[in-house]
Amino acid sequence: DAKTTQPTSMDCAEGRAANLPCNHSTISGNEYVYWYRQIHSQGPQYIIHGLKNNETNEMASLIITEDRKSSTLILPHATLRDTAVYYCIVRHYSGGGADGLTFGKGTHLIIQP
């Protein structure tokens, strides 16, 4: 699976959009970008994933560059409850063979009141 690089920490004001970058310059054609987040001392929670098109769901938007070497997770209106560690994961889509995920250190997003 391709390696990802994320900033160690970021601050964002409550109510503003939080933009979390992820670099994955060695991504291959069949690898997807996944985002999970982990609130302190809890299990991680899935947010969104994508291959090459931009994706949006009720939690966030995922913008993937045309060359797929980087992506940005956008939380449109951050709240204090969005304070968490955000993990960007790149891996092949395993279909029915559901093997495990590889989590790096992620980005600690702190939402300021």
Place this chain on the structure above:
Amino acid sequence: DGGITQSPKYLFRKEGQNVTLSCEQNLNHDAMYWYRQDPGQGLRLIYYSQIVNDFQKGDIAEGYSVSREKKESFPLTVTSAQKNPTAFYLCASTLFASGNSYNEQFFGPGTRLTVL
């Protein structure tokens, strides 16, 4: 109320003792996983199981053992051979994906193991 349960939330053991961490899910998920997390670090995969009575080693399986006798249960034993067992242990499960869909991993609340 469906979900993944892990018990206990906090566990203390003396060095040299084996300890078993419980993980149960009532989501009818096919695959189950165990991860370990150390302070300030990401999660590392210990073992995973895609079907009953079968499991595979993850990245850091040494010093751990698992069983999968029932679909809903995937206990993890931390043996005395594990050199640094103090950590936060997370269990997860997922439904096998069909077609082009992706089924996310659902995580339990975790067990914090401290070996004294």
